[in-house]
Amino acid sequence: MDPSQVKIPPMKNLTVENITENVIRINSLCEDQRMKYVLERLVTHLHDFARETRLSSAEWMTGLKFLTEVGQICTDVRQEYILLSDVLGLSILVDSIDHPKPPGSTEGTVLGPFHTHEAEELSQGGSMSKDPEGEPLLVVCNIKDTNGKPIEGVKIDIWETDSTGHYDVQHADRSGPDGRCVMHSDKEGIFYFHAITPVPYPIPHDGPVGKLLKKLHRHPYRPSHMHFMFEKAGYDHLITALYLRNDPFETSDAVFGVKDSLVVDIGTAGKEYAEKYGVKEDHKLLTYNFVLVxxxxxxxxxxxxxxxxxxxxxxxxxxxxxxxxxxxx
Amino acid sequence: MDPSQVKIPPMKNLTVENITENVIRINSLCEDQRMKYVLERLVTHLHDFARETRLSSAEWMTGLKFLTEVGQICTDVRQEYILLSDVLGLSILVDSIDHPKPPGSTEGTVLGPFHTHEAEELSQGGSMSKDPEGEPLLVVCNIKDTNGKPIEGVKIDIWETDSTGHYDVQHADRSGPDGRCVMHSDKEGIFYFHAITPVPYPIPHDGPVGKLLKKLHRHPYRPSHMHFMFEKAGYDHLITALYLRNDPFETSDAVFGVKDSLVVDIGTAGKEYAEKYGVKEDHKLLTYNFVLVxxxxxxxxxxxxxxxxxxxxxxxxxxxxxxxxxxxx
Known part of the structure; x- marks a missing residue:
């Protein structure tokens, strides 16, 4: 580093009052206009937060230790920072900002920390769950655009917990993906598969985020749901989930994900579906019409x-x- | 978890507009009034940040990955979150809020990530540096209260880099503490010791914080300085440092720590100090009068x-x- 190359405007004697403008001025050396704007707002809010709370050195250190612990518990299969963002309502907020939905289209919701990229392709009518304890569920869905036209060849990621409320990656002894699959919609925009009826479960609460929830007297539960993610060139990436009506946690989801338009009733196959999909008439059935934008x-x-x-x-x-x-x- | 025990006010259909008030309402179950207030401001600023930048899902993920990396590079001897706080100006801001100084007292500055609790006690006149390459420096200081009365028995932590600009903990092969010590002031409030003349150095920039600085075209350098921390019951904990005048980075400290009142000139012992402290007359000398509140x-x-x-x-x-x-x- 050649000090004569320092392009930073001279500064010293920084105070509670002038620190923010000086940090912003130094960061403005960045030529990426978007990054500069994001940093400007980040530094302003971070400093205003400290000024408005009169944050103490002890609280500052508690906060830094907490953030360190959140990072350190992360692994290839555990993302505690997504969890933190989820319980602070940031995840659902960012999804709402980045994926606005016109009326009549399917709403999005939180991704959560349990999506993986290792799910196997499932053929129409295949089964995504190996859990013998789960209640068998037939899921029949279709995908249309906002004009009501079926969309073929959409890649769909689907994932859910097992009957104990755990995703495959939460089992230390797992041998491969389970409770997750990738499908593609057919010519009529349809995809159907066998799964198990979702159950409510707590988000992982043995780490720093769980401790935070406990201090706040918040429960860590999510209502029963199944995750869906839709991708096709030309369509907005849709991350969503379907929630079961009357779940005990329907109105107190720990990560703020439930929307009325995504709440569904689990019914039974009845004669028509039983014949068409080769199940008994009292087999549990979930149907949904997704609309991509x-x-x-x-x-x-x-x-x-x-x-x-x-x-x-x-x-x-x-x-x-x-x-x-x-x-x- | 017994769902009937859920005390959270019912909520669903959370949007860009109503998410913040709902997260705050849930967090207000916390009975710690201070924590509740801190969380209320944190959630408000976090959400406003996302709303004002219209943060995208990709940017959100980039941010979470960055925070994860900052946590994961931390070890017992590396605290990247303090570093992040330092380069964002948060550290100096929190110190200024929590340790306000009346006129005439010694100003505080950033703690930095390199203070440890393993420094050994040094007797008056001892040497805190084992580095033979460093320029020998005699440091003679006194400590008074705001009424000018000497303070005896203050515990002083002192730490500085070696002549290559590295703290002991940055050397993988270190055998014990070096460039750091603990002293106590004598009856006249005096403490004096041998050290080496501080040199400028870059903060650790091989991790995520260094990458961030690079993207912002900011240099990672700190001007030459020596850290001091003062503790005695009844006095406000003082974390400060002395900076060398005319250092090339005096007005562009990567962590915003320099204050004019903490900038010092390195002189030579001269006749009086040479005789009193047993050094040559041209031996480098640093003197400072600290005032505790x-x-x-x-x-x-x-x-x-x-x-x-x-x-x-x-x-x-x-x-x-x-x-x-x-x-x-």
Whole structure:
């Protein structure tokens, strides 16, 4: 480092009052306008948080230790930072901002920390669960666009817990993926498979996030649900889940994921489905019609929402690569 | 978990607009009023940050991965979260809030990530450095209270890098503490010891924080300095450092620590010090008069500052255990 190359504006004697503007000024050497804007807002909120709480050195150290522990418990199959974001409501907020939904389309919800990339492809009518204790469930869904046209060839990730409320990755002795699969919709936009009826379960609460919930007297439970993720070029990536009606935790989900439009009733196959899918008439059945939004429609709606929200805050912005940055012109 | 015991107010259909109030409402089950207030401000700022930047899912994931990496690189002798707090200006801000200084007292500065609890006690006139390459430096200091009265028996932690700019804990092959010691002031409030002249050095920049600085085109250097920490019952804990005047990084410290009142000139012993301390007349000399503030004076000033700052923000608070909480009476 050649000190003569230091391009930072001179600064010393930083105080409670002037530290923020100085950190922002130094960070503004960054030529990535979006990163600069994100950092500017991050530093402002971080400092305002400390100023408004009059954060003590002991509390600061408690916070840093907590963040360190959250990082250190993470492994290839455990993402405690996603969990932290989930229980603070940040995950559902970011999903709502980034994936706005026009009326009539399927709403999104939290990804959660348990999606993996190792699920195997399942053929139509196959079974994604090896758990003999689970209550067998036939799931029949279709996918349409906002004009009601079926969408073929959508890649669908599906994942759920076993009957004890644990995802495969939570079992130390697991031999491979279970309770998860990848499917593709057929010509009519249909995909169907055998699973087990979801059960409520606690999010992992043996780590720092669990301890935080305990201090806040919050329970760690999620209502019974099954995760779905939809991908096809030209359509907005949809991360969602279906929740079972009347679950004891339906209105107190630890990660704020439940939306009425995603709450479903589990019924029985009845004559029609029994014949068509080769199950008994009293076999449990879940059906759902998913509606995907085009990438363009989502991008337009996202940009419109951004502009409106930032206008309200009195910030002049322009949308570059789909995201707002200050408009300095 | 007995669902009938769920005390959370029912909530569903959380949106960009209503998520914050709902997360705050759930967290308010916490009976620790201070923690509740800190969490309320944290959640508000976290959510406002996402709303104002219109944070994308990809950026959110980048952020969570970054925070995970910061946690995972931490060890017993490396605290990357303190480093992150330092480069974002949070550390100096929290120190300024928690340890306000009345005029005439010694200002505080950043602790940094390199203080340890393993330094050995050094007698008056001992040497804290084993580095033969360092430029020998005699340090003679005294400690007084704000009335000018010497303070005896103050515990002083002192630490500095070796001549290559590394703290002992940064050497994988270290055999024990070096460049650090604990001393106690004598009856006249004096402590003196042999050290080496501090050199500028980069904060550890081979980890996630270093990568962040690089993206921001910020250099990782700190100007030459020596750390001091003072503890004695009845006095406010003082964490500070002395900086060398005209250091190339004096006005661009990567962690915002330099204050004019802490900038010193390195001189030579001269006749008086040479005779008194048994060194040559051209031996390098650093002298400083530290002034500690009583715990009570600091507590009063801290409470006054808190009240004033929060009044300005229109928040009605009361001070409990030295820290503000909302005054709901």
């Amino acid at each position: 085009s990438e363009q429609e989502t991008a337009d709606l996202r940009a419109k929402n951004s502009k409106e929200a930032l206008d309200k805050l009195g910030r002049k912005v322009k949308i570059v690569n789909g995201l707002p940055i200050p408009d300095l012109d | 009583s715990e009570q004076e600091t507590a009063d000033l801290r409470a006054k500052n808190s009240k004033e700052a929060l009044d300005k923000l229109g928040r009605k608070v009361k001070i409990v255990n030295g820290l503000p909480i909302p005054d709901l009476d």
